[in-house]
Amino acid sequence: MIPKKLHFVWVGDESKRPDNYIQSWAKLNPEYEIVIWGNTALAEYSWVNKKHMDAMYSRELNGVADLMRYEILFNEGGIALDADSLCLRPLEDWLLEPAAFAACEHEHIRPGLIAAGAMGAEPGNEFFGACVKRLSKKWRVTNKRAWKTVGPQLITDVHKETRYDLTIYPAHFSIKATIPVGNTPDQGLVSRINFGDQPMAMRTSREGSRPRVDGLLWSTVSNRQARCH
Template sequence: MNILIPKLLGHIWIGPNPKPTQWMNTWEKKHTDWKYTVYDNNFLNNYHFKTRNLIEFYYKLGLYAGVADLMRYEILYEFGGFIPEADSICYHNTNELFTKKQAYTVYENEFIRGNLVAPIYACEPKNEFVGQLINELLQLTPLDLDYPWISTGNFFVAKMIQKYNPDITIFPSHYFNPIHYEGIVYNGDDKVYSKQLFGSTSAKYKKSINPINIFKAKQQKKMRKIFLKKISERKKEKFSIDF
């Protein structure tokens, strides 16, 4: 079978909390012929990210999902490969999915939240659409940022798909998200490659017990409260994707 993206499997894990290695290891075990990398705090600190100003802003607020989104696009653009969510359990090898040189993502769920899609999961190096995402983000300043899912994640990617009409595969949600955190469950017979556990949303991640990290988390919570109060005053854009 021809796999037309690099066989580079990775997870992004940044911040003070311990990695969910029991989940992450399931991916490596099902992809033994792929090179596996964890893009961690050391990688974050040492790699030259073009969107560094946005990354640092989200990081200071403890909005790590936004940091991971921004890292994801630049890593995939530079190296290509496949970066599934760290808070998921892999059931099957995914080689058969990546048979074209293009970007790949997945619906969050086809029946709710306006057909939003996940941040880009996979692509070949220098993918045109992923480059367009990065260029769009480079137009922003920290003052332009909203909740991560709006500014850098699901909503942002869906909006850019509508704008650029790229060559992209959007997998059905049950491939990677058969059980949505709002309770919608896939009961069909099609293959399910993994199950996302929505670690941040469902608070399933283990927390750091380091006193310094606990203090930092409290400070981040205060800063987030101020940030979220400001953006709650903005008029939210109405958006429904159709492609």
């Protein structure tokens, strides 16, 4: 079963990390542990594909986040989510039953691809292990966009070629839409996350604990907002 951990990756300018959105997951999912992976983790964790991450850092931070997510899910297990996604209601336990899951990309944006913004797995999952291994065998940082080299296209290719156990939900189970939100501090955009027919929220840290940030306990919530990584 997938462990009750929610992983958020935010590298680069941490002053722009959308802590208010991350906190929405913690508030609605108190039995989950929340782990935030930032610049310290990027520098100090034993990443298999660290060279790819370093090369991608100056190009696309969302690509760095994708690279980190595969190794996080393989090593730690849990659910990896885009940091600027907003939790709308608690996660239900059925989501934890598959060995691994992801969701389709929006059919009008990247039809036929598997999205990287909401994925879950048990520790040691073969599918995410295959993603890490595939990246380690070939240099992937090129002039192409990150989603084509280390993101959704990579995930989709690995799934087609390996057929490891991966539950793939329809697009509406994942990112419902990117919509303008008028009552947020920066009047910005927020991704609505769904796992079911209605918008769902995701749960966070275990009862009585606080989210971890790079191994530390995280207790502050800011109103800053930034783009999705």
